[in-house]
Amino acid sequence: MNFDLNEEQQLLQESVQKFVQNDYDFESRRKLVSSDRGYSEAHWQTFAELGWLGVPFAEADGGFGGGPIETMLLMQEMGKALVVEPYLATVVLFGGCLRRGGSPEQRERLLGGIVAGELQGALGFTEPQSRFNLLDVATQASAANGGYVLNGLKGVVLNGANADQLIVSARTSGDTRDPEGISLFLVDANAPGVERRGYPTVDGQRAAEVRLNNVRVSNQDLVGELDGGASLLQAVIDEGILAVGAEAVGCMEKLVHTTVEYSKTRKQFDQPIGQFQALQHRMVDMFIAQEQAKSMMYLAAMRMAEAAPDAEKVVAAFKVQVGNSARLVGQEAVQLHGGMGQTDELDVGHYFKRLTVIQHQFGDVDHHLGRFGAL
Amino acid sequence: MRTDPKAPKKQQGISFLLIDMNTPGIEVRPIITLNGEHHVNDTFFTDVRVPVENLIGEENKGWTYAKVLLTHERTGIARVGQSKQQLHLLKALAGEQLQNGRPLIEDPIFKRKIDAVEIDLMALEMTDLRVLSSVATGGAPGPESSILKIRGSEVQQAISELQMEVFGYYSAPYVPETHRTDYSGDFVGPELASTTTPNYFGLRPATVYGGSNEIQKNIISKAVFGL
Numbered sequence: 148m149n150f151d152l153n154e155e156q157q158l159l160q161e162s163v164q165k166f167v168q169n170d171y172d173f174e175s176r177r178k179l180v181s182s183d184r185g186y187s188e189a190h191w192q193t194f195a196e197l198g199w200l201g202v203p204f205a206e207a208d209g210g211f212g213g214g215p216i217e218t219m220l221l222m223q224e225m226g227k228a229l230v231v232e233p234y235l236a237t238v239v240l241f242g243g244c245l246r247r248g249g250s251p252e253q254r255e256r257l258l259g260g261i262v263a264g265e266l267q268g269a270l271g272f273t274e275p276q277s278r279f280n281l282l283d284v285a286t287q288a289s290a291a292n293g294g295y296v297l298n299g300l301k302g303v304v305l306n307g308a309n310a311d312q313l314i315v316s317a318r319t320s321g322d323t324r325d326p327e328g329i330s331l332f333l334v335d336a337n338a339p340g341v342e343r344r345g346y347p348t349v350d351g352q353r354a355a356e357v358r359l360n361n362v363r364v365s366n367q368d369l370v371g372e373l374d375g376g377a378s379l380l381q382a383v384i385d386e387g388i389l390a391v392g393a394e395a396v397g398c399m400e401k402l403v404h405t406t407v408e409y410s411k412t413r414k415q416f417d418q419p420i421g422q423f424q425a426l427q428h429r430m431v432d433m434f435i436a437q438e439q440a441k442s443m444m445y446l447a448a449m450r451m452a453e454a455a456p457d458a459e460k461v462v463a464a465f466k467v468q469v470g471n472s473a474r475l476v477g478q479e480a481v482q483l484h485g486g487m488g489q490t491d492e493l494d495v496g497h498y499f500k501r502l503t504v505i506q507h508q509f510g511d512v513d514h515h516l517g518r519f520g521a522l
Numbered sequence: 523m524r525t526d527p528k529a530p531k532k533q534q535g536i537s538f539l540l541i542d543m544n545t546p547g548i549e550v551r552p553i554i555t556l557n558g559e560h561h562v563n564d565t566f567f568t569d570v571r572v573p574v575e576n577l578i579g580e581e582n583k584g585w586t587y588a589k590v591l592l593t594h595e596r597t598g599i600a601r602v603g604q605s606k607q608q609l610h611l612l613k614a615l616a617g618e619q620l621q622n623g624r625p626l627i628e629d630p631i632f633k634r635k636i637d638a639v640e641i642d643l644m645a646l647e648m649t650d651l652r653v654l655s656s657v658a659t660g661g662a663p664g665p666e667s668s669i670l671k672i673r674g675s676e677v678q679q680a681i682s683e684l685q686m687e688v689f690g691y692y693s694a695p696y697v698p699e700t701h702r703t704d705y706s707g708d709f710v711g712p713e714l715a716s717t718t719t720p721n722y723f724g725l726r727p728a729t730v731y732g733g734s735n736e737i738q739k740n741i742i743s744k745a746v747f748g749l
Contacts, residue, residue: 278620278621279621283622323623425739481726486730488730489555489727490555491555507694
């Protein structure tokens with residue numbers, strides 16, 4: 148198997164590495180996390196200038212024609228520095244829906260704005276009762292005068308409060324958990340009837356509760372097929388899984404490295420704790436977990452890039468591996484740092500928190516084990 | 523405090539002192555922990571004067587006292603009662619939160635995870651009662667108390683992790699104002715979800731404080747096995 152990156156991919160990887168090394172130290176990130184928007188608009192412009200915001204979009208849409216491998220590389224490097232800019236929400240999720248299901252008019256109108264760093268987006272696909280089931284949609288879209296009226300609540304919408312445009316899943320027919328009858332709609336985040344409550348999440352990112360009260364949208368705001376939104380949504384969420392999974396691999400690489408280095412300097416009983424075999428073995432287990440997740444990351448990215456028939460099943464397997472690895476590496480990194488690992492001051496706890504969120508984001512281990520078995 | 527720096531062993535030459543925190547030379551620097559809260563501090567002593575009558579017990583016997591205190595601490599850290607209460611809460615939460623329109627607790631996979639931790643807790647309680655019964659006539663708990671520390675902290679962490687798992691996406695929002703007991707506004711998602719993940723983070727130190735679980739294993743292998 149050939150795991151070599153081509154020249155463009157190497158350049159992309161190096162450009163993210165360079166950015167996080169020069170401009171994303173932990174103290175600067177801490178300031179961004181507590182700022183009003185929760186991320187840096189200047190960094191976002193840098194992302195646009197470096198071409199990252201156009202990575203997954205077709206050249207005809209103003210993008211760079213990249214695919215799963217490119218998204219993987221970008222997110223893995225961002226994971227190493229716990230980047231909080233909403234790349235996942237705007238480019239992967241919101242942009243992914245438009246790329247896969249958007250009409251030429253929608254792509255023309257919106258993708259340019261994403262690529263230029265002028266438009267923030269969010270995807271509302273979960274609800275209070277839905278847990279990880281994408282089909283569990285109670286939000287209603289009723290046909291009315293050449294358009295639809297939306298009513299419902301989308302919960303924990305990533306980047307929901309900062310977004311200019313939203314895409315939400317809603318029922319145009321069928322019962323709450325029917326596979327048919329889900330449609331995706333573009334909604335102006337400032338349209339009458341859209342009520343947003345933004346808040347931070349435990350990993351230093353931002354999300355919002357988005358209530359839709361008689362929100363009017365036109366027929367042109369439908370993204371993808373009427374009643375056929377479920378498969379589009381699933382495909383985009385699978386891309387989200389690859390993205391956060393790669394981010395998790397980056398977080399794990401950073402944590403394993405940091406923990407091993409700490410064990411060389413922290414002394415107990417007059418010797419570095421890294422000299423104790425009991426701890427050496429535990430750090431080796433962390434390393435193995437990281438490497439297994441990385442292997443599955445490559446497999447998932449390659450299968451998705453080939454649009455292989457088993458891509459969906461491999462993605463489910465990847466999310467299971469990421470969930471298990473992220474849990475072990477995060478918990479052990481904190482434990483092996485002892486008292487210091489429990490502090491907000493040290494970055495270790497912050498990586499642990501991001502890994503904790505990724506464990507359940509887009510479905511936890513049990514959910515994807517079930518999906519793997521069923522596919 | 524080290525009162526005899528020349529003592530032949532590190533365990534010797536330590537004493538306990540009672541110190542008024544308003545004494546000049548004491549500096550307290552807050553430490554914010556993973557869950558965003560302030561419970562612990564760094565405390566710095568610079569030329570702090572303490573009267574002789576504030577010595578606790580005998581001079582240079584601090585380690586002997588500390589060992590006894592620590593065995594009690596280890597027993598206390600088992601927190602069997604608290605874990606029972608939290609297990610009860612876990613079942614209630616899993617009975618309320620939905621998955622495919624049914625309470626999550628009806629999912630046999632999730633139910634088994636709850637059952638498994640309940641059995642761990644039953645075993646812990648009996649081990650705790652054995653330790654308590656052996657000291658009922660006086661004396662300090664033996665090295666078995668380290669079992670209580672290890673398993674007790676692990677059970678607490680496991681229950682808090684399952685509580686977090688119950689809430690799925692709603693384990694992520696972090697809205698500290700909703701944690702206040704006098705908060706009367708709307709919650710983001712289910713009310714109890716707001717503190718669940720901070721609790722999970724807040725319990726990570728349980729396997730570190732009171733002598734880390736790794737140290738407890740050293741104690742058992744040394745004191746029980748003689749290794």
